[in-house]
Amino acid sequence: LNAEGFESTDALLDGINVAQTAVEERSVVEAGAKQQAQAAETAFRTAEAVEAKFVASAQAQAKLTILMGRKAEFAAIADRMKQAARARLIVDVEEQLVTAREDVKDAETKLAEATQAQSEAQQKVKDAIEAVAREEARAPEIETARKRKDDLERFARVLEAASASAEAVQAALEAQRIAQAAFGKSKDRLDQLRSTRAERATALKSARSAESARGELMKAQTYLLTQKKAAEDYGKAEAAARSAKAAFEKESAASAKALEHETEARAAYAAAEQALAAAQALHLATKLEKDAPCPVCGSTDHPKPATGDIENAGRDQAFREARDRFETAARAAREASEKLAGLKATLEAREETLSSLEQPTDTLAAILENVRQIEADLGALGPAVNLEEVEAAIEALDEQIETQETETERLRSEADKCRNAATEARAARDGKLEAVPEALRTQSAVTSAMDETSRILTALVEAKDKAEAVLKAAREAVLSADAARKGAEESVATCKLRLEKAEATFRTRLSEQGLTEEVYQSLKPAIATIDSDSEAVRRYETELNEAQGAANAAASAIGDLTRPDLPVVKEAHETALAALTKATEDRIAASNRVGQLEKLRQSLEDTMRKLDKAEAESGPLRKIAALTNGDNPLSLKLETYAIGAMFDRVLEAANLRLGPMTSSRYQLERDTEGGRGSRGLGIQAFDVHTGKSRGTDTLSGGETFIAALALALGLADVVESASGKVRLDTIFIDEGFGSLDTENGSGTLDQVLNVLNSLVKNSRAVGLISHVPLVQEAIPNGFYVRKGLTGSAIEERSIS
Structure with missing residues (x-):
């Protein structure tokens, strides 16, 4: 009752009534705060919606202003584009005009070359005519030599026929057959080469046409693949933006729900904490003992300890669970907020990426269909042909044809000779030697005469043939030169006429x-950018129309609305929410207070019944407890008495160590007079020199160190003797030796060290930490700790 602030159970009942009234009042306040919070929530959401309309209108108007600022720029582009479009209609005419001018220039150059060639050819004809006239004057000599040669050849054949006419005929016929077969085979080879050459020429023409078409198709294919890549990138960016937006909207709802759960958990946690505080006060009150210090304030006087049922301490579990739920809800809300921020950043990045990409004019399916069509057209053209290799093959065929023509002509001549020989052999077989002069009837004579005649005839014929060939070639050259000059003149006239027509067409088209x-x-550079300029103007007009529509729509959406002061509305909303939270917490606290007081009332009733029963049953036991707790003439507790008995054994063991260290001057004993609840546990030193006991606070520093050392050694001895399982084999003593006198180089210090050495001899390790030189000299082994710039280091020390 005192812990809850009540003097009696009647006051507790009054307090319960007051608490219930407070619950009702706070419930009313909570309902009003809830209505106000709902109204503030509605006002805030409405203000947000109106603000969003104003922001959208401002953004749309800003975008429209920017686009209107570029209107003159795009008007200039459109005007330039129109003029360039007109100029593009003249490009083909200009190209024809340029070609015509180049043709006129080339034709005039060729005419000058043809005129020069004609003059040179005419001079060569004059020279050749004179040479032929000189050779024609020697015609009788040629005729005589030819007749002489024919006669000699006939004589030789007659001689040969006379000796072996039959064999000669057969040999001549075989030779004729072989020569004719060789000539036929060569002619067939020549025909085959000419046919192959014609086929290759046709294939070359087709290949050139196919390669030209292939080039155009590959250009179109490259452009379509670029469009395909752009369409795919735009589709991926658009899908990523939609996915990010859906994730952001989903996480926004989850974040709002997490914040709501955090608010509810916070209120429940505050109420549980208040209930726990009240329960803890009752729990601490049940643990207070008479004359024992309070664990909270330290006072030994407890005038008004709290009372109640110890079972109320179970609220600690409720508090822990409420705290855990609140921490979990707060962590979830924080994580949801962080995740929402990350998703928002992702959404903004993906929307920015999408806006940076140009939307494709055609769908991906249409682009893919065009790509497949071009690939089909390329496949229909067949594999690529190496035009240089085909041309080289045709050139090789031309060389083979030329060689084969020469060989065929040679074989034709050979076949004719063989045929003539066969005829002559047959004639010789029928004739005899009657027609052969006497001087030429030997083969050697005929051969010699024939060689001389052939030489003379060959020289005369070759000279005449050469002169005639030169004249023929010169005349053919004149004819060719005349034709070339005439063709060049006609070409110049034609080209000039075409040039005049091209210039007239060009001027007409300009007009x-x-x-x-x-x-x-000046407009020719703009022709190349007509398509891109057209697309830019189209996009600008589309964006301008869209921006105008968006600005009008945003303005219509605003209408007569007044722009709200969103920060003020938001602050009012937050204030209303805070007031609702405070009202809810107050109502929960009041409800908990009622429940707590009701439990206290029930607990008091149960406790009083238990106390009455316990007092009746525990009378003799309480009397024994009083005696053991110090409620006796000596005011001595049983625990203190037992500790005192053990303390006597410790002091007895300590005096065994203290005597040798003080030359048996001091003895430690218990102070049985001082203290209250712990009477008899104090220590004082009996001085043999004075015969009186004195407090330990009157000892010198060295005496205090010796007494503490002896007490520690005695305690170790008693602990070991009381429990055989416990051994204190190692003792460390930190400093204190500097307070001992060193009379004659040792004094008390020597006595202390002797006692410690005796411990070492009994298989107990003693470690000393000291800076006193005599201590270091007395210890055979040890180490130094040296301080350096980079830290401390250990140095082993030993005395040999």
């Missing part, structure tokens, strides 16, 4: 398009 040649030349 039709309303352009001068200077303006046309």
